[in-house]
Every structure is written in structure tokens, then in C-alpha cells.
Amino acid sequence: MSTNKHYIGRFAPSPSGPLHFGSLVAALGSYLQAQSQQGSWLVRMEDLDPPREMAGAADDILHTLEAYGLHWDGSVMYQSQRHEAYQAQIEQWLAHGQAYYCQCTRKQIKEAGGFYPGTCRELQQPAANSAIRLKVDEPVTYFVDRRHGRIEIPAALAQEDFIIRRRDGLYAYNLAVVLDDIEQGVTEVVRGADLIEPTGRQIGLYRLLGQTEVSYLHLPLAVTENGNKLSKQNHAPAIDKTAPKPALMAAMRFLGMTPPDDLLASNIDDILRWGSENWQLESLPDSTAVTLGF
Structure with a gap:
């Protein structure tokens, strides 16, 4: 468990389907940023829209994060309870x-x-x-x-x-995410670049509420060769819970990191430790979208 509470980050998926590679990039980036700051990393389930949700997806997402060694601090917040x-x-x-x-x-x-x-x-x-x-x-x-x-x-x-x-x-x-980040004490939002557009509205809500604004870091989106965002709506395949290490390594490379090939032989905790120690914002791609090369 992290002891430094000055930095609090989070990963906030919507349970509309299983985690895909684009989701893993967002989860891993937010996790490594929090770990590099000796901070806390929270998970929140953004189950605001029941018609778009898939039965069992919330539990499946949590099991996937655990399989990938991405262990969160504290309890999971559910927007449906807020x-x-x-x-x-x-x-x-x-x-x-x-x-x-x-x-x-x-x-x-x-x-x-x-x-x-x-x-x-x-x-x-x-x-x-x-x-x-x-x-x-x-x-x-x-x-x-x-x-x-x-x-x-x-x-x-x-x-x-x-x-x-x-x-x-x-x-x-926009309303829910800001009220929840305030409630959870989040200090920085690390998420995909598809959420750049509403950021101004969310900052406006912080100001209207008289609350300290968080900082923002938008990670590149994984896009297919025809330019479509990798997403649940586009039927992106679920990442494999039974073989997490290759996907973790691929996500690190996607984020501009250069993990050595022999790291694949290490256990998940060691792979993530390497990621935390070698995480640098300057290494992230300049672009807000990166075409998948595999």
C-alpha cells in the first residue's frame, strides 16, 4: 500500500465490455505515473449509463486488472452508488x-x-x-x-x-467525473486523449465549485490502420487474462518505453517495477494517436 497521499491518481473504466489494449494503455499509464510519484492509484467504475453496460463487465475488468498486477488502493467507487x-x-x-x-x-x-x-x-x-x-x-x-x-x-x-x-x-x-474526483481527493487525471475535448468543461466545474483543479495528462490513443480508435464500440478484442506479460510489454512500448526483451522472463511485479522506475513523461509519444503495429 502506498504511503504518500500527496499524489492520488485513478483509472476509471466504463463497464461496457472487457478491457482491450487501449484500456490497458490508459490503466498502465495512470498506474505507472502514480507509482513513479510514490502515490496512490484508485479504481472507479463509471457505470452511469445502464443501457450501454454489459452484464458482468465490471467484475471482469477488476479481475483483469488483478491478473495484470495492477492492484489498486482502497475500495472501488461505483458511480451508480453516487x-x-x-x-x-x-x-x-x-x-x-x-x-x-x-x-x-x-x-x-x-x-x-x-x-x-x-x-x-x-x-x-x-x-x-x-x-x-x-x-x-x-x-x-x-x-x-x-x-x-x-x-x-x-x-x-x-x-x-x-x-x-x-x-x-x-x-x-462531466458532472459525475468531477464530483467523484473531488470526493476521492484525486490530484491528477491520466487518461486517453479521446477525453481532451471535455477537459475545459471539467476545469470550469472545479472553478465553479471553488475546488482546487487537478492536473491533466492525456495518453496517446491506440488506433487501427484505418484510423479508428481501439474501443469496445469498435469490437476491440479483450486482452488475455491468462498471458498478461506480452501485453504489458507491448503497452509499455506503445507508451514510448523500451523494456529489454529479457524482461519478459521476469514476473509481473518485476515488470511493473521496471516500468515505474523507467517511466518518464518526456518519453511519451508526441502524437495524441498512435497506429498499432501488431
Whole structure:
């Protein structure tokens, strides 16, 4: 168990399927960054969207992490058990006029140019059949990534009043992830580059809540030769729980590391120890997407 609580990182998969190589890259990168800082590494299950979840996937993900030697600190947090906290914050914003009900459809927003123009901001729409949006009065137009430096956020995206609870009653990712990171004391978010876009909104939530912002490190995405992200939606194959060492070594190489070939003969703990001792942000690929070469 880690003793230095100054650094707290996390891996937060959604249980929509088993872990694939892209998931392993995100898990390993966040784990090695935490280990290199003598920090804690948490696991949170982002089970916010039941229609997209696969039965048994949450347990399978945890068993896979254990098979790969990626042991987490503390207990696993499940977003499905955090609804009261999300709703309480929304109620507070609604009461103070910081959030409002919106009945605009996706089609209407698409016809308006693709970004929500604030149609319902002052209309006092009824709660029934409405989404809830947060008023964005102080847009976050850029952030500094630990590897990629200053990343600009398009003005239209930065200024958009975004959804914090969907019309179907499900809570939005941006709201949940920030409230959970605050609750767990996370100090740095290490995740895939597919989540660069919502980072500005999440920083805005920290500021609105008067909380200390975390730092961000976005790891390169694993993409196929035709440019598609390796993902559960694209039917990426599950990583093998019975033979973790080759995939661990491949993930290290993907992250710009150069593990010696004879490391494959070591046990998993020694492989991960080598990874922690040799982890350097400067070695990460410059690109936010890397084509798989195997």
C-alpha cells in the first residue's frame, strides 16, 4: 500500500465490455505515473449509463486488472452508488439559477449549427421531459496538459451551456467525473486523449465549485490502420487474462518505453517495477494517436 497521499491518481473504466489494449494503455499509464510519484492509484467504475453496460463487465475488468498486477488502493467507487451526491449538487445549482431546464432536441441543436445556443436559458421550462444544463458564464478556453502543453478549446465549445443531467434522467459524465474526483481527493487525471475535448468543461466545474483543479495528462490513443480508435464500440478484442506479460510489454512500448526483451522472463511485479522506475513523461509519444503495429 502506498504511503504518500500527496499524489492520488485513478483509472476509471466504463463497464461496457472487457478491457482491450487501449484500456490497458490508459490503466498502465495512470498506474505507472502514480507509482513513479510514490502515490496512490484508485479504481472507479463509471457505470452511469445502464443501457450501454454489459452484464458482468465490471467484475471482469477488476479481475483483469488483478491478473495484470495492477492492484489498486482502497475500495472501488461505483458511480451508480453516487446518484444522491450528483442530484444534490444539481438541486443547489437550480436553486441559485446556475442551472436550468432545457427541452431542445438534438435535431434542433444540429439545425442551429451544432452547438447549443442557449435557447432555454431564460425560459423557465418545466422539469418534465427536460434535460438540465449548466450556465457557462466563464468559459475555459485552454488548459495545460502535462505532455502536450497548452491546448486551445474552440470558443463555441467552451461557451456552450452543457448538459449535467440528461432528459432520460441519467447523469452526465462531466458532472459525475468531477464530483467523484473531488470526493476521492484525486490530484491528477491520466487518461486517453479521446477525453481532451471535455477537459475545459471539467476545469470550469472545479472553478465553479471553488475546488482546487487537478492536473491533466492525456495518453496517446491506440488506433487501427484505418484510423479508428481501439474501443469496445469498435469490437476491440479483450486482452488475455491468462498471458498478461506480452501485453504489458507491448503497452509499455506503445507508451514510448523500451523494456529489454529479457524482461519478459521476469514476473509481473518485476515488470511493473521496471516500468515505474523507467517511466518518464518526456518519453511519451508526441502524437495524441498512435497506429498499432501488431
